Amino acid sequence: MSQKKKRLLTIAGIILLLLLTVLVCYFLFTRKDNNNLEYDDNATAGILPGIDIDERRKQLQDMLDKSKIAFSINTSPVFLNGTSKGNLLIENPGNNAKLLKVSILIDDTEEEIYASKYLKPGTYIENVKLDKVLKKGTYNATAYFSAYDETSGEYIGQTGAQITINVQN
Amino acid sequence: MKKKLFLQLVLAASLLFSSVSYAAEATSTKDIPVGGSGQMEMVGTVEPTILSVTMPTFVPFNISSSLSTQNKVISPRISMKNNSNVPVRIDVTYTKVDLSKLKNVSWSDTGTVNSNQIAIGLKQEETKDEMPKTLTQARWLKANQKQDMNVLILDSNQEDALYVVGTMGDGVSDNGTFNVTPTFVVSRTSSAE
Numbered sequence: 001m002s003q004k005k006k007r008l009l010t011i012a013g014i015i016l017l018l019l020l021t022v023l024v025c026y027f028l029f030t031r032k033d034n035n036n037l038e039y040d041d042n043a044t045a046g047i048l049p050g051i052d053i054d055e056r057r058k059q060l061q062d063m064l065d066k067s068k069i070a071f072s073i074n075t076s077p078v079f080l081n082g083t084s085k086g087n088l089l090i091e092n093p094g095n096n097a098k099l100l101k102v103s104i105l106i107d108d109t110e111e112e113i114y115a116s117k118y119l120k121p122g123t124y125i126e127n128v129k130l131d132k133v134l135k136k137g138t139y140n141a142t143a144y145f146s147a148y149d150e151t152s153g154e155y156i157g158q159t160g161a162q163i164t165i166n167v168q169n
Numbered sequence: 170m171k172k173k174l175f176l177q178l179v180l181a182a183s184l185l186f187s188s189v190s191y192a193a194e195a196t197s198t199k200d201i202p203v204g205g206s207g208q209m210e211m212v213g214t215v216e217p218t219i220l221s222v223t224m225p226t227f228v229p230f231n232i233s234s235s236l237s238t239q240n241k242v243i244s245p246r247i248s249m250k251n252n253s254n255v256p257v258r259i260d261v262t263y264t265k266v267d268l269s270k271l272k273n274v275s276w277s278d279t280g281t282v283n284s285n286q287i288a289i290g291l292k293q294e295e296t297k298d299e300m301p302k303t304l305t306q307a308r309w310l311k312a313n314q315k316q317d318m319n320v321l322i323l324d325s326n327q328e329d330a331l332y333v334v335g336t337m338g339d340g341v342s343d344n345g346t347f348n349v350t351p352t353f354v355v356s357r358t359s360s361a362e
Contacts, residue, residue, distance in 0.1 A: 053236075053243055057300070060229045061245040067227035070252065074217040075357045087217055142262070142354055147226045157226030160262065162356030 066156075069096055069147045072124075073161050081169040082133040087126065088114075090143070094122030098156065099148040104130075104163070107140040113165075121150065139165040221252040222323075222355050224259070230333040232287070234343055238302040242289070244333035246298060249353075251323035258358040259321040261291065265350040266312035274341050276312040280304060284340035289349050291320050294330040307334045310351055322358060 072091040079086035092100040098121065104114040113132040116125065141163050147156040231243040251257045268274050268287070277288035290307040308318050321329055
């Protein structure tokens with residue numbers, strides 16, 4: 001290849017790179033920021049009059065199905081004493097596709113005695129130490145499972161499970 | 170000389186220990202008399218009962234006075250599955266209700282409404298995939314207060330479903346939104362009733 005052709009190819013390459021850079025910059029700077037979305041105050045949530053009921057039901061079903069979670073928990077975890085770990089056995093199964101957070105409240109006092117951080121789908125916690133020291137005894141409590149969108153972290157909803165905590169000493 | 174003495178000591182010690190071990194063997198193989206008892210350790214481990222369920226965390230629904238049925242709610246099928254080996258019950262323990270966007274509208278806990286009231290409840294599925302048309306046997310949600318209302322009992326590995334049902338008075342505008350957020354709590358029960 002002659003020296004002239006080589007020079008031409010190099011110049012063409014540089015021009016192409018410049019064009020690509022300009023294009024990338026254009027898309028980056030003209031992209032709309034989702035955090036600044038303005039919602040119309042005039043919009044009414046609900047069914048547009050005259051909409052097909054079956055069609056609306058399908059939409060609602062889709063929303064409900066997306067909010068569904070599976071979870072597991074030990075119904076009667078045992079703690080050797082108020083400061084030791086107990087077998088809570090909480091699980092966020094792999095098919096959930098949601099993040100879960102667990103918070104345990106004593107039924108009588110509504111005091112929160114345990115709060116987990118986010119559990120990814122396909123993970124579990126076998127033994128936990130409670131955040132509050134409990135005296136020897138049996139406690140009725142509710143474990144609330146809060147679901148969050150796996151990608152956006154947006155809160156979806158919560159459900160609960162009744163458990164009995166046994167502190168032996 | 171010293172070597173000999175050391176060897177003799179080693180021999181004496183090994184003889185001593187071997188005789189002890191023979192003695193121990195003799196006592197351990199002693200017969201247990203007929204009608205007597207021996208000791209055997211039995212180790213039992215209590216396996217924890219794991220509660221495992223699939224249920225929704227959010228229940229969307231629409232209510233419209235234009236529906237011709239007694240039940241004015243368009244509801245998805247709220248299916249719940251017990252994946253455990255023990256029966257479970259599902260209760261609504263609390264319902265957060267926000268009617269602030271509806272002017273002059275109040276809540277009814279009983280299912281009976283006056284012209285400016287709304288009542289929302291839950292009803293067990295009677296025919297698969299069919300929304301309830303009537304409000305008979307509906308269980309009504311109480312607004313913003315504790316409630317122990319059983320809505321479903323599921324045997325081990327059983328699935329069943331609920332629907333949201335409801336009614337509203339003539340004076341309630343169709344042109345508004347409100348939020349009803351029931352909290353479902355699952356617990357172990359002795360048997361499916």
